[in-house]
Amino acid sequence: MNLYPILLLAGVVADAWLAAYGLLRLRRTLAKLAFVALLVDFVVMTSAFAGIELGALDPGWAPVALWSFVLSHPLAALFLLLAIHGEDLLRRHPYVLLLLAPAPVLAWLAPPAGYDLGNAYATAPLNWYLVLCLALPLGEAVAVWLRTVARKSEMFALLTGAVVLVLTGPVYGFELQAVGLAEGAGSNPGTPIAAALFALALTFANPLRVRAIPKGASRDGTFPPARVVLADEARPKGTAHFVSAAIAAGRPTLEVVRATPGPAAAETKAARALAALAPSRWPASVVLATASEFLARHPGGLVYLRDLAYLATLEGLVAAKDVLLALRRSVGGTEASVVASLSLFTPAERRELLALPGVTAVRLPDPTPEFEAILAASLGGGATQLLRSFSARAHRRIEDLTYEDLPAIQEFLGTALRELARAPGDEPVITGWRKTLDRVNLELDRFARKSLQETAAGPWPSEARAAGGSGELVVKAADYWRGRELDEVLRVVTQNADRGRFGERVRTAFVQAFGRAGEHIFESELKRLGKTAGDLAPGDVTRLADASDVAIESLGSALDLPAGKADLAERGRKLRSLLAVIAEEVDGGAA
Amino acid sequence: MTGRWREELIRSAILFGVAVVLVAGFWVHREFYQFGFYPILVAGGFATFPVMAIVRYAIRGEFLGRSRAALILPLEDGERLVQRRATLAILPADTPIPKVGATAVAKFETGPTVGRFRLADAYRKMIGDLDEDEVRDAGFRTVEELRRAWSARTPWRPDAVVLVARLEPAGKVGA
Numbered sequence: 172m173n174l175y176p177i178l179l180l181a182g183v184v185a186d187a188w189l190a191a192y193g194l195l196r197l198r199r200t201l202a203k204l205a206f207v208a209l210l211v212d213f214v215v216m217t218s219a220f221a222g223i224e225l226g227a228l229d230p231g232w233a234p235v236a237l238w239s240f241v242l243s244h245p246l247a248a249l250f251l252l253l254a255i256h257g258e259d260l261l262r263r264h265p266y267v268l269l270l271l272a273p274a275p276v277l278a279w280l281a282p283p284a285g286y287d288l289g290n291a292y293a294t295a296p297l298n299w300y301l302v303l304c305l306a307l308p309l310g311e312a313v314a315v316w317l318r319t320v321a322r323k324s325e326m327f328a329l330l331t332g333a334v335v336l337v338l339t340g341p342v343y344g345f346e347l348q349a350v351g352l353a354e355g356a357g358s359n360p361g362t363p364i365a366a367a368l369f370a371l372a373l374t375f376a377n378p379l380r381v382r383a384i385p386k387g388a389s390r391d392g393t394f395p396p397a398r399v400v401l402a403d404e405a406r407p408k409g410t411a412h413f414v415s416a417a418i419a420a421g422r423p424t425l426e427v428v429r430a431t432p433g434p435a436a437a438e439t440k441a442a443r444a445l446a447a448l449a450p451s452r453w454p455a456s457v458v459l460a461t462a463s464e465f466l467a468r469h470p471g472g473l474v475y476l477r478d479l480a481y482l483a484t485l486e487g488l489v490a491a492k493d494v495l496l497a498l499r500r501s502v503g504g505t506e507a508s509v510v511a512s513l514s515l516f517t518p519a520e521r522r523e524l525l526a527l528p529g530v531t532a533v534r535l536p537d538p539t540p541e542f543e544a545i546l547a548a549s550l551g552g553g554a555t556q557l558l559r560s561f562s563a564r565a566h567r568r569i570e571d572l573t574y575e576d577l578p579a580i581q582e583f584l585g586t587a588l589r590e591l592a593r594a595p596g597d598e599p600v601i602t603g604w605r606k607t608l609d610r611v612n613l614e615l616d617r618f619a620r621k622s623l624q625e626t627a628a629g630p631w632p633s634e635a636r637a638a639g640g641s642g643e644l645v646v647k648a649a650d651y652w653r654g655r656e657l658d659e660v661l662r663v664v665t666q667n668a669d670r671g672r673f674g675e676r677v678r679t680a681f682v683q684a685f686g687r688a689g690e691h692i693f694e695s696e697l698k699r700l701g702k703t704a705g706d707l708a709p710g711d712v713t714r715l716a717d718a719s720d721v722a723i724e725s726l727g728s729a730l731d732l733p734a735g736k737a738d739l740a741e742r743g744r745k746l747r748s749l750l751a752v753i754a755e756e757v758d759g760g761a762a
Numbered sequence: 763m764t765g766r767w768r769e770e771l772i773r774s775a776i777l778f779g780v781a782v783v784l785v786a787g788f789w790v791h792r793e794f795y796q797f798g799f800y801p802i803l804v805a806g807g808f809a810t811f812p813v814m815a816i817v818r819y820a821i822r823g824e825f826l827g828r829s830r831a832a833l834i835l836p837l838e839d840g841e842r843l844v845q846r847r848a849t850l851a852i853l854p855a856d857t858p859i860p861k862v863g864a865t866a867v868a869k870f871e872t873g874p875t876v877g878r879f880r881l882a883d884a885y886r887k888m889i890g891d892l893d894e895d896e897v898r899d900a901g902f903r904t905v906e907e908l909r910r911a912w913s914a915r916t917p918w919r920p921d922a923v924v925l926v927a928r929l930e931p932a933g934k935v936g937a
Contacts, residue, residue, distance in 0.1 A: 450863055478885075485861075748904050
């Protein structure tokens, strides 16, 4: 019995399995469709060929084998072009579909021309078409493989698959005839190998899972269409603010972030799709495939690379640059835009990235120093104290404040300054504080409402202040407050609110260290101190920690197991560390 | 050491597989060998060499982007890894690292080998933004302890960007 058709049938099983795998696991829409179509065609082609060879099918099936064989060539070409150039290939170059057009014409010409499976590669003009279909994606894959850095591995797999198709197709066909195995000509035993390589490329470059979002506006007035905007900023706060503005204007946005342990961040905004990038074999290919898939669905969308530095760490700076250039080519001539934050890059890396051809570079400020500068222009040294008090209340660090905190900061500022206005004093003092509050709010709003271009153009409040430009605008509110420093007044105003929070934070520290038992230890130690949680002051922390140590020690002495004692001691150390951090933060905030 | 032998074994098995395929190819193409010994020697040599070279480069990963590199660790970080007190290494932002996911040899900056590790993840962060878990995974009890250790090397600036490398032992760790 001839083993060759049996070998081909084993390939059919592999092809069918890979088609099912592609259908279920791959997330690229058009490339997946073309991949599955190609594999179904391989299955039909090889089954028909092997069936005839084994005598299971009558020779009437020969045209099926022939035309599925012919069709596999344009399908392979179409698949490879889609896999190489991305999902928007058909939108940008719909004439690529013309690759399929000659197949029915040649089928119609088949009887007079006398095509048969064994001579498919040797009969003109059919062989011209077949060779063109194989050469076109092969050339494209070679060109992109040589040019790209970011997609080197992906292109290598696709290129190898294409080479396998050529070797096991026409080359092998001629060789089979040369060695006298003419009956094998017209089959392609390498289809499972090529399909496995294609599946490998599509798997490792599989787009990230992204929530489907509704179609929206294609322009937002912030990010110009067809541009890649690189934002030079310390933290990705400025870009996040302007991207939020674009989302608020209805622009569909893909935000690519670094995946962090724990539950995924909630996606609250309808027009925002979040893609979390985790370590993977080909992260650059994954990002490009995700962006390509998103932009195919939302041709006027915005792609926001918040953690470009992560991609550069995973794949190298050269690959990150290549990704930006690939995205620039991808959005060129479309309504789409790309914005990337350069936070966490070193100055030298930033210079390299900003020097990329065709990108729009903007410099964005960190809002915290700007808020501080705006407040300082009216409140002098009290500005830092106010922001620290606000951060301590919100259990956050001052450097984590963002544009989104502005309404809460303004509310806090209003409360604090209204307290000052109610303080005993004459009418000019009260009027002065009210005017100060109005002015500060106005300046804060003016800063936050600036467009991307206005913000990038500067000068920022911190720069103006450093240059001494705002010296004349400083409202000497402190002058109205007779004999007392503004810092001291603000501290008094914000102290009461912070104190209540302080007690609660200490309670939380006890619960964090000891679980539910921590609550009881905290309450009993409070009783010993003769205070309530609201009365606790940073100075009480040392006493509280010492008293807790005694309580823990007595608890430990009741335990026989050394492991239990060690665990208790470890929890005691954790409590001390937590309390020290709280006391340090409160002291720092008060300083 | 076991990991290195395993890797060597896998590479050798792949090369052996390629050699078998090539020999099978020679058998299938036996008709062509009637051209004569010397032409076949030259043509066959030219045909076989690229195949072996492609496979060799492919196995080394040089077709696929970055090649392997050793991870150089400061003494203290290396020591914490050896003692299994740390799974994270906090390094200067521009430290060269192997490809994430790759297994690489970690070395002390003075030369001796720390061990073989798989670089499970690597990312950048401002040192002041490292959270409690990260500080603990880096082998420090508190941020203050990290601050002291870091200050011994370079001045502490909370906004200094660092490279955080998550390492998983892949073989024997320590000399």
